[in-house]
Amino acid sequence: MAPDAALAPDRTTATRRVPADVEEQLERHRRELTGYCYRMLGSAFDAEDAVQETMVRAWRAVDRFDGRSSLRSWMYRIATNVCFDSLNGTNRRALPMDLSASASPPVMASLGTPLSERTWLSPAPDGHVLPENGDPAEVAVARESVRLAFVAALQHLPARQRAVLILREVLRWKADEVATLLDTTVASVNSALQRARATLEAQDLSGVGSAPDSMDDQHAALLARYVEAFEAYDIEALVALLHEDATQSMPPYALWLQGPVDIGRWHLGPGYACRGSRMIPVMANGSPAFAQYKPSGPGGRREPWAIHVLRVHEGRVSSITNFLDTRLFALFGLPARLDAD
Structure with a gap:
């Protein structure tokens, strides 16, 4: 209303x-x-x-x-x-890390079925x-x-x-x-x-009590390299930006990954369909975030796919939460699609 x-x-x-x-x-x-x-x-x-x-x-x-x-x-x-x-x-609502152990191996079969939005x-x-x-x-x-x-x-x-x-x-x-x-x-x-x-x-509350890095020129440069690596789908460069204990999760799926090796394997396996994506910067939860638009077929048009909320700690990306809920794009005031470059 x-x-x-x-x-x-x-x-x-x-x-x-x-x-x-x-x-x-x-x-x-x-x-x-x-x-x-x-x-x-x-x-x-x-x-x-x-x-x-x-x-x-x-x-x-x-x-x-x-x-x-x-x-x-x-x-x-x-x-x-x-x-x-x-x-x-x-x-109570949760993050995937609150509900299960990290997935291994990082393959499509580990993804499971999406859980309720209210989870x-x-x-x-x-x-x-x-x-x-x-x-x-x-x-x-x-x-x-x-x-x-x-x-x-x-x-x-x-x-x-x-x-x-x-x-x-x-x-x-x-x-x-x-x-x-x-x-x-x-x-x-x-x-x-x-x-x-x-x-x-x-509680074992990961991330609570350890403040993320403040936004400075070095922080901004790290985020720019993250976007550059993801859009080029240079996974070697992407994982080089990750903290050794970095996590990646993808609500509404319970699967989550820990460590640059498994995160890199996921991107080179099930995540490979994301190559060719474009990222638009937004701010979410007091943190840097990016709206990912994924290729949607011939013609170069890209459709909303995920909101990446990042946490940066000790000069590295320590957490990537990919919210696969395209309703969020309207909430963030983002376009319904991106036309060809």
């Missing part, structure tokens, strides 16, 4: 005390609410739907908003309840979930808190603990503010935060 349609006045609006600029006030919070819902739900699509539902509920109830809290806090309360409803009875995390465009500007330290925290590894870690937590951790440690709310939002006590909030921290510390 389009935002304008969702928030359009209904027939009862004339009899309600609705501020003239209510839509503008509500929309002002869409981006930060999308980031919050994404961390809660682990899916960019679910986050967009949750925020849209939040906007609809807020519009319908805005004449009953009593002003005892800020409009922002009130909307976070609605969004939290929407997320709780969405998470009720559902399994996996999905990437989120930076422009949907991160602040446009603000204090550099706060922006850095926001960026780290949407990394794929961190969002995967959050999925290990029960819904209320997840909300408490995000509100307290990512958004920097005070304990009493969180208690008010959740209709509970400060002691309960502090206890939930302690349990959430303990759960995360007890």
Whole structure:
């Protein structure tokens, strides 16, 4: 549902005390609410739907908003309840590394069948979930808190603990503010935060706690070499860019690979159909990413295939997550196809 349609006045609006600029006030919070819902739900699509539902509920109830809290806090309360409803009875989303051992040998038979879309995390465009500007330290925290590894870690937590951790440690709310939002006590909030921290510390959460390299000229040059090698399908050059413990995964398949040797073998085997692809840079989950368009037949036209989300650590590519969900291309504002060069 389009935002304008969702928030359009209904027939009862004339009899309600609705501020003239209510839509503008509500929309002002869409981006930060999308980031919050994404961390809660682990899916960019679910986050967009949750925020849209939040906007609809807020519009319908805005004449009953009593002003005892800020409009922002009130909307976070609605969004939290929407997320709780969405998470009720559902399994946590994950990355392939959370579900099985790495595949060996790296052949087509190891790929298996695609699992349900609700099994996996999905990437989120930076422009949907991160602040446009603000204090550099706060922006850095926001960026780290949407990394794929961190969002995967959050999925290990029960819904209320997840909300408490995000509100307290990512958004920097005070304990009493969180208690008010959740209709509970400060002691309960502090206890939930302690349990959430303990759960995360007890997990083997690959990538959490070791920050990726910052984006500098050397980092940018590495990414440029990655694109050059992939588009030329020079697999020897590609694997030379990989960390010795590098992983590659391809949701919706459970298969994942570890190490340059197996990743290279995959590209020279089942992945060989990707030769001739073109890559368009995007930003996803606070990380560099690329949209891959794969050749689709004679004439040189290329169709959407995958979003590559990369992690760079210690001067090498340490993780490649190829999301094989072509719906993501529209979410990232990408073209539906690329014509011949």
